[in-house]
Amino acid sequence: MSSNRALLVHGLGKRYEIGTSRARYQTFRDTLMQAAKNIFSRSSEQEASNKIWALKDISFEVKKGDVVGIIGRNGAGKSTLLKILSKITSPTEGYAEIYGRTGSLLEVGTGFHPELTGRENIYLSGAILGMKKREMDKRFDEIVAFSGVEKFIDTPAKRFSSGMYVRLGFAVAAHLEPEILMVDEVLAVGDAAFQKKCLGKIGNVAKEGRTILFVSHNLGVVANICPKSILLNYGKKEMEGSSSEVINRYIEIGREGCGEGTWESPAVAPGTDKVRLKSVRIVSNGEATTDVDIQKDVLIEVEFWSLKDKNKICTSIQLLDKLGNWVLASANMHSVSLEPDEWFNKECSPGIYKTTCTLPGNFLNEGLYSVNVLLLTDAVHLEVTMNEVISFTVYETGLMRKEFSGAWGGVVRPRLGWRTECLQVESKDQPFERGANQ
Amino acid sequence: MSTKNQTVKPSERFHLIQASKGWVLPNVWELWEYRDLLWILTLRDIKVRYKQTFLGCAWAIIQPVTNMIVFSILFGRLMKMPTQGMPYPIFVYSALVPWMFFAHALDASANSIVGSGNLITKVYFPRSVIPIAAIGSGLVDFMVSLLVVFFLMVYYGITPGFQLLAVPFLLFILILIVIGLGSFLSALVVSYRDFRYVIPFLIQLWMYATPVIYTTHLVPQKWKWLVYLNPVAPVIESFRDCFLSQPLNMGMLLISFAEAVLFLLLGINYFAQVEKKFSDVI
Numbered sequence: 236m237s238s239n240r241a242l243l244v245h246g247l248g249k250r251y252e253i254g255t256s257r258a259r260y261q262t263f264r265d266t267l268m269q270a271a272k273n274i275f276s277r278s279s280e281q282e283a284s285n286k287i288w289a290l291k292d293i294s295f296e297v298k299k300g301d302v303v304g305i306i307g308r309n310g311a312g313k314s315t316l317l318k319i320l321s322k323i324t325s326p327t328e329g330y331a332e333i334y335g336r337t338g339s340l341l342e343v344g345t346g347f348h349p350e351l352t353g354r355e356n357i358y359l360s361g362a363i364l365g366m367k368k369r370e371m372d373k374r375f376d377e378i379v380a381f382s383g384v385e386k387f388i389d390t391p392a393k394r395f396s397s398g399m400y401v402r403l404g405f406a407v408a409a410h411l412e413p414e415i416l417m418v419d420e421v422l423a424v425g426d427a428a429f430q431k432k433c434l435g436k437i438g439n440v441a442k443e444g445r446t447i448l449f450v451s452h453n454l455g456v457v458a459n460i461c462p463k464s465i466l467l468n469y470g471k472k473e474m475e476g477s478s479s480e481v482i483n484r485y486i487e488i489g490r491e492g493c494g495e496g497t498w499e500s501p502a503v504a505p506g507t508d509k510v511r512l513k514s515v516r517i518v519s520n521g522e523a524t525t526d527v528d529i530q531k532d533v534l535i536e537v538e539f540w541s542l543k544d545k546n547k548i549c550t551s552i553q554l555l556d557k558l559g560n561w562v563l564a565s566a567n568m569h570s571v572s573l574e575p576d577e578w579f580n581k582e583c584s585p586g587i588y589k590t591t592c593t594l595p596g597n598f599l600n601e602g603l604y605s606v607n608v609l610l611l612t613d614a615v616h617l618e619v620t621m622n623e624v625i626s627f628t629v630y631e632t633g634l635m636r637k638e639f640s641g642a643w644g645g646v647v648r649p650r651l652g653w654r655t656e657c658l659q660v661e662s663k664d665q666p667f668e669r670g671a672n673q
Numbered sequence: 674m675s676t677k678n679q680t681v682k683p684s685e686r687f688h689l690i691q692a693s694k695g696w697v698l699p700n701v702w703e704l705w706e707y708r709d710l711l712w713i714l715t716l717r718d719i720k721v722r723y724k725q726t727f728l729g730c731a732w733a734i735i736q737p738v739t740n741m742i743v744f745s746i747l748f749g750r751l752m753k754m755p756t757q758g759m760p761y762p763i764f765v766y767s768a769l770v771p772w773m774f775f776a777h778a779l780d781a782s783a784n785s786i787v788g789s790g791n792l793i794t795k796v797y798f799p800r801s802v803i804p805i806a807a808i809g810s811g812l813v814d815f816m817v818s819l820l821v822v823f824f825l826m827v828y829y830g831i832t833p834g835f836q837l838l839a840v841p842f843l844l845f846i847l848i849l850i851v852i853g854l855g856s857f858l859s860a861l862v863v864s865y866r867d868f869r870y871v872i873p874f875l876i877q878l879w880m881y882a883t884p885v886i887y888t889t890h891l892v893p894q895k896w897k898w899l900v901y902l903n904p905v906a907p908v909i910e911s912f913r914d915c916f917l918s919q920p921l922n923m924g925m926l927l928i929s930f931a932e933a934v935l936f937l938l939l940g941i942n943y944f945a946q947v948e949k950k951f952s953d954v955i
Contacts, residue, residue, distance in 0.1 A: 251953065318952065322690060322797035325949045330691035337688070342795045350721045359717055362710040363796055391724075 241415055241446040242297040242320070246329035249290040249315050289315045290470045293329070299414075300444040304451065304461030304478055306485055311467040313450045317341065317419050320448070335446070338364060338413030344404025349393035353384055353403055356392050360407045374410045381432075382406035402429055409436045416440060419450040434460065434640055454482050455601075455631045459640050486526045486630055496624045501540045506619045510548055510610050513538040513587060517606075517627045529601055529631045529648070533594040537608055538587060539619075545582040549614045550590040553607035555623065562604065562646050565592060568614065580614065600648035601631045699945040703799045711802050715809030718781075722810045733814035734821055737773055741766040748886055757890060759917055763825040767916035768885045768909050770818045775847050775905060776876045778811035782855025783872050787862050790955040800948040801941060804859040808851055815844070822916050834918035839911065846908050846926075849933040853940030860947045863954055879903070884910050901925060904932035 290312040297303055307313050318324045320331055321339030346363040347356045357378055361371045371378075379385055382403040384395070392400060418437065438460060441447055451457050457464060457478055464481040466473040466488075474484045497514040498504035504511040518534040519527045527533050537550050551566035567576040567590055578588065605626035610619035635643075635650070661667055704711075723729045741762055748754040749761030756764045785807035786793070786800065793800065826833065862868045883906050892900055900906050907925040914921050 318794075319690060322688070323794065324952045326690065326692050328692055330689060333688040333690065339796065345795050346792055348717060348721060350724050351717065355717070355720065359713055362713040363792060363798060365707075365798065366709075368709045368713075 239298055240296060240332075241299045241301065241334055242295075242448075243332040244296070244320075244329070245294050245331070247290060247293040247316070247319060247326050247331060248288055248328040249312075249319060249324070250286050250327040251289050252286055288327075288470050290319070290326075290467075293467075293472050295465060295472065295475055297446060297448070299334075299446055300441075301463060302441045302447045302449065302461045304449050304457035304464035304481075305467065306451065306454065306457055306464055306481065307467035307473075308488075310469075312470040313467055314341070314419060315470075316467065317417050317448065317450055321417055333415065335414030337415045337417065338408070338411040339417040339419075340364075340408045340411075341417075341419045343401050343408070345408075347392055347400065347404060350391055352391055353379075353388040353395070356403065357407055360404065361410075364408060364411055366411065378406045378410050381409060381436075398429070405429075405433055409433070413445070415446045415448070417448045417450075420452065430642055431640065453601075453631075453642075454485070455633055455636045456640055458482060458633050459636065482630075482632065486528060486632075488526075496621075501542060504540065505621055506539070506610065509541075509543050509546055509612050510618045511540045511542065512608065512610060512619050512621060512624075513540055515606065515608050515621070515625045517625060519627075525627045527599075527627055527629050529597065529599070529629050530634055531596045533596075533599070533627065533629075535592045535594070535606055535625075536589060537592075537610075538589045539610055540587055541583045541585050544584055546584075547580055547582055547613050548588070549579060549611040550592075551609040551611060552592055553609070554594075555605045555607065556600075556646050557603040557605075560646060562599075566611075567592070597634070597650045598647060599629045600643060600645055601629050603628050693949050697945050697949075699801070699941045700799065704801055707799050707802055710798055711806055714802060714806035718806065718810040719813050722813075730813070730817050733817040737766060737769045737818050738821060740769055740773075744769075744886055754887060755891065756888065760829050763822075763829050763831070763917065764888075764913065765886055766825060767822055767913045770815065770822060771843070771847060771909055771912040772880060772883065772885045772905075773818070774811050774815040774844075775851060775909075776880070777814065778808040778848075778851045779855055779858070779876060780872060781807040781811060782851055783858035783862055784869065785855075786859040786951060787866075787869070787955065793955055794952050800951060801856060801944055804855045804944075805852055808848060808855065826916060831916070831918055834915075836915040836918060836921055839921060840915055843908050843911050843915070843926075846930050846933045847905070849930075849937045850904055850908075853933070853936035853938070855940070856944040857940040860944045860951075863951055864947070879905070882906070884913075888913075901928065904929045904936065 289310075293312075293316065305313050305316065315324070317339065318341070319326050320333070321337060321341070323339075323341075344356075344360065346360050348359065351359060357375065358368070358371055361378075362368070379388055382399075382405075384399045384403055387395065387399060392403075395403070416437075434456065437447065437449070441460065447461075449457065449461055461478050463476065464478040465475045466481045466485055468488055473488065474481050496516075498512060501511045504513060506512055514537075516523050516534075516536040516538075517525060517527070518536055519531050535552055537552070539548065539550070541548060549566055549568065551564065553564045554562040556562050565571055567579050569575045569579055572579070573593075576590070578590070603626055605623040608619070608621045608624050609617060611617055635648070728735070744765045745762045748765070749756075754761065782804040785803045789803050792798075792803075858868060858872060862872075882900070882903055884900065889897060889900050889906065889910060907922065907929040911921050911926055913919070
């Protein structure tokens, strides 16, 4: 039974001290102060509240040759799990049994030094990843060929373009040949052609019957290369099963998170004596959510209190991508709206109103977007500006991914019309004039 | 996290990953398995150190020679430091060279773990490789600056004696001390960044506690034992005796060797206890 097993994880947990999980180092003075405090307080509850479980009670089993995706939101514990399994950090409780040589790829170009040449960096990175010098001598040419940076192999890495850097880094890691490969988000880098090459390599590794654990935010890629997936949520295992089911569950969980910003009463809401913002909600598929299927319409619902008579209120939204780039702006003005909004420029009496803006499906690219909401009176006086009041994530579910699985550039990803025609067939009597050096 | 290597099948390895409980033995076998990495990291430090420096290896000579000149003027000429008849320049230089190796190696080793944070959080390998590899580049400087010692020996007409054969052994003792103390300090710096500022200061004080610019003959017999509590003192004195063709104090050297081994054991043992926490703290 166990001879077929690659990995057995049992009750694995990892506890960090809250807020300081990345930078828990302290000065000697802190330690002394803490010691002094402990003498006087002796409160253990306080201590307990300062600690959080980044990972709790994780158990699963992976068979030899399985390719398993690990998905989950930021902070769900994916990277912590991978770090424990690759021995970088130790668990607080539980254990994991690993059958076979492991190789982990948490970063491309681990250990590269900018002053060293490509050749020196291959040996350095290889050694750090656990290769013996003999193995590297044997695979050196293969690694260089895969990376495609032959010409620059004796150039210091600091003169490399970032693309070359990444290619060389992945090339080294790709030739590790471990029995169990653990990969974390490394495909988020490099150009489309290279990503395709990387995915192909991972696919080949899988075909050779090796075991892969693959952590990614890119659900499309997980759906493509991993038959099975594990979903982590707030450090716990939420679900394990076929990737398509797990991905659906992942999007469902987002709904429970509720994409909503609400203010209880006009007294606390942002705004002026004319108008105050009541709530902003993202609705998709009929439910308030923060996670949106790329194919579905996204509704931005803005509710506000009108606090005066004869109030002409105009609602405007601005959409930003995760880098803060302005994607678009819109308002319920007649010339802007697809169908005229009857309440635009109409005097409204005190009350609660709701304006909805619809962003079509198959329009935004995948990723995180945030919304600024502006309320104006008489279409010119700005009364409320709430920047990034709400955000949502667009997930791809495999659509538009039949032919291409690399990163899809661009702020938007609309489906557009495409048509190709053959205008003329080359005749044998009158061939095209081709360039001399072809 | 403790790792047990058992051979299931010839090509297969089995690891058990679990929470570390209690006292851990330093895993020397694993360190041996990663000897290629140790070697490549050492080479990296050496290459990086001399790449893009205009004078390259010359720096290894310029520093101790400048120190020698300053000390010779201050303590040799002005203060007339008794040296038992030895010319002060070679007297001080023959001790400065091993001392500077010790000081640089200890400093590099102590700061090495914090300086390798990007590696420690991204990939697993025996952490003890890092403070040990940091010593390597100091060795090259040491070898280069030795050339000047031989030049000075010729200049002052000192006939080389059999003592010179002891130099590798003396160097070995220094390295043991640096590995032990460097591992200890490098782990300490991870948790308590204060030590980064303490270490240069400590090394400075340590130099005055070590017979580099003076000789232990100046210390009253009653207090001599204090000097020899410092394991580096007999080693530095012996280096000088080697280059000046003086008889070695073997008894003191053996005590120093024993102390070095003790430092090594304590250092790597402390390191083994705390290394699991590095990636969480760094």
